[in-house]
Amino acid sequence: MAFVLGVTTVAGHFQPAKHPLDPLAYAWLAGAALPLLVTRRFPLPVFVVVAGLTWGYYLSGYPGGPVVVLPTIALFILTRLRGPVVAGFVGVGGLLAGFAAYLATGGHVVLDARAALFVVWLTAVVGIGTAVRNRVEAVRAARERAAERQDRLAELERLRIAREVHDVVAHSLAMINVQAGVAAHVADRRPEQAVEALRAIKEASAAALADLRATVAVLRTGQGLGPAPSLRQLDELLEHTRTAGLEVRVQGSPGELPAPVDGAAYRILQESLTNVVRHANQATIVKVYFGRNGGTLELVVRDNGRGASQPSPGHGLRGMGERAAALGGRLTAAPVEGGFEVRAELPVKGANG
Structure with missing residues (x-):
């Protein structure tokens, strides 16, 4: 807004035929700029309001200036948020409404470079806004794919670790359970067999602990140095x-x-x-x-x-x-x-x- 007010003020000194800038003109310019503060929440209404105030200012007889920057910003944001189709239709509607107002105030349409400039302006703003929109969406999609891939890898790793721990613990505990049952059953009648079962329990538990320590070490270090099961x-x-x-x-x-x-x-x-x-x-x-x-x-x-x-x-x-x-x-x-x-x-x- 400061840019528009400052440059328009300077430009007014070189346009003596125009009405000098007064408080109403400054209020008009400020009123055209302020809606941009909420343009991300209400992109379409803001563009309509800003475009209407801009057209009105140019038709008012006040000195010209870079007021067109304001609807340019609004149209760019509208294109990013709502897409080129909506922005294109609304932009064309804004141009036609402006020309209609110009004719209603006694103006005459002249198909010269100035008329073509409006079309080029509209096309350029919508085109740039579309390119930025597509780029942002592509980056967002790439990030989502990367996040989904990380989630899948984490899930696969979690399942792999769960399988490893289950296989080690289930096998060893099953053997320990059987041998403990044998030891309890024959402890009184055949103590030598009970001792043999207890030794088997000791060996199975030692092997299970070793495998679990190696698995935990892999989880802590993040290095694939765990036990490699093999036939x-x-x-x-x-x-x-x-x-x-x-x-x-x-x-x-x-x-x-x-x-x-x-x-x-x-x-x-x-x-x-x-x-x-x-x-x-x-x-x-x-x-x-x-x-x-x-x-x-x-x-x-x-x-x-x-x-x-x-x-x-x-x-x-x-x-x-x-x-x-x-x-x-x-x-x-x-x-x-x-x-x-x-x-x-x-x-x-x-x-x-």
Whole structure:
């Protein structure tokens, strides 16, 4: 507003034919500028008011000046907030209304450079406002996509950590629970067997604590230096299951596997054996099968528990399914004749990442 008032005052000294600026003229200019303070809340009404006051000032006979800056600002903000279509229609309407008022006051329309200047002005302001609007929307969309990506990565990391902690804790606690039951049952009659069970509990708890410490260390440091599960630890995993009183039969060999497939297969096998120990009814034998079908590793874990039924999905089954799906494979877990079976198919080719 100060710019418009100052420059118009100076310009008035070079326009002696015009009415000199008086308090009414200054009030008029101030009245045309003040609505811009609320233009972001009411962009369309503000433009209509500012444009009308500007046209009225130019038709009043007062000295000309940069009053056109005021509707320019209003039209620019209107374009940013409401879009080029609304701004274009309102701008054209403002020009036509101004020309109509000019004709009504006895003026004559002359199609010269001055008339073309109004059209160029309108096009330029709407065009620039549209470009800024599109740029702002593009930046906002990019930020939203980046935020959504961060949220997805955080969710995936949270699920990964939850699976790791569940697999470590569930397997170890299942073994400890079984061995504790054995120790309590035979403590009076066969103390040597109770001592053996307590030793197994000590080993299982020590392994679980070590894995949990490593996992917590990864969370604290943010570095991927945690335990890397692998089927190279297969013998140790099967021994834990045998100490729970189950006979484990292994057929086939997994062979060399990419690290992601190796780790997923180990965790799926670990969770399957844990479920046998915890949930199978009077199971005595667990059969583990490894096979290759083209570029796919087949892992089958089957027990001979009685009365197996379709399980309700829990953290363990859900975690196994997520591990298989993450590699582009699939997993099924369902009762079969004479027991319960978990079957995983994990693509090996292209899983080196």
